[in-house]
Amino acid sequence: MKNLLIVVHSQSGKTASMAEAVLRGATRSGDGEVKAKLLFAAQAGPSDLIRSDAVIFATPENFGYLSGAMKDLLDRIFYPCQGRLEGMPYAVVIGAGNDGRGALKALRRIVRGLALHEVQEAIICRGALEAEMIERCEELGETMSAGLAMGVF
Numbered sequence: 276m277k278n279l280l281i282v283v284h285s286q287s288g289k290t291a292s293m294a295e296a297v298l299r300g301a302t303r304s305g306d307g308e309v310k311a312k313l314l315f316a317a318q319a320g321p322s323d324l325i326r327s328d329a330v331i332f333a334t335p336e337n338f339g340y341l342s343g344a345m346k347d348l349l350d351r352i353f354y355p356c357q358g359r360l361e362g363m364p365y366a367v368v369i370g371a372g373n374d375g376r377g378a379l380k381a382l383r384r385i386v387r388g389l390a391l392h393e394v395q396e397a398i399i400c401r402g403a404l405e406a407e408m409i410e411r412c413e414e415l416g417e418t419m420s421a422g423l424a425m426g427v428f
């Protein structure tokens with residue numbers, strides 16, 4: 276059994292809806308060989324990452340950067356996870372107002388220090404969350420789960 280972790284922070288619920296769509300997609304894919312779990316960043320810790328085979332970070336962009344709660348998670352896990360997540364596949368989902376690139380850049384820079392490996396195109400939702408974006412998030416979950424089950428990452 277492989278474990279796929281989705282960690283999210285969200286204030287209005289938009290990024291949480293995106294993360295839930297990722298979870299739905301992941302749950303219906305993976306041939307029963309992947310267990311997908313969604314945790315809020317504030318509730319997650321180093322052991323959640325260490326136990327996982329892949330991770331999807333879902334964060335809003337706040338002030339051109341990750342949300343504080345997602346940054347706090349990365350601050351807390353960094354030393355305990357250093358050297359223990361090398362090569363772990365990851366993907367990123369961002370809820371933004373009109374940009375999102377600052378959060379993406381910051382997240383990539385931080386997880387480079389943990390040697391994670393980005394395996395899917397990042398999803399950035401600018402403005403209102405439309406059905407098409409929800410579908411993209413579900414597809415991301417499906418692809419991550421299927422990839423884990425088939426051992427392609």
Ligand SMILES: Cc1cc2nc3c(=O)[nH]c(=O)nc-3n(C[C@H](O)[C@H](O)[C@H](O)COP(=O)(O)O)c2cc1C
Pocket residue numbers: 284285286287288289290291335336337338339340370371372373374375
């Ligand atoms: C404090 C704060 C700062 C923000 N800064 C940015 C920003 O720099 N760039 C951007 O595109 N959107 C920015 N936004 C808009 C949020 O990214 C957007 O509303 C997002 O959908 C929030 O997701 P959430 O409700 O799931 O937390 C900001 C929102 C807040 C509350």
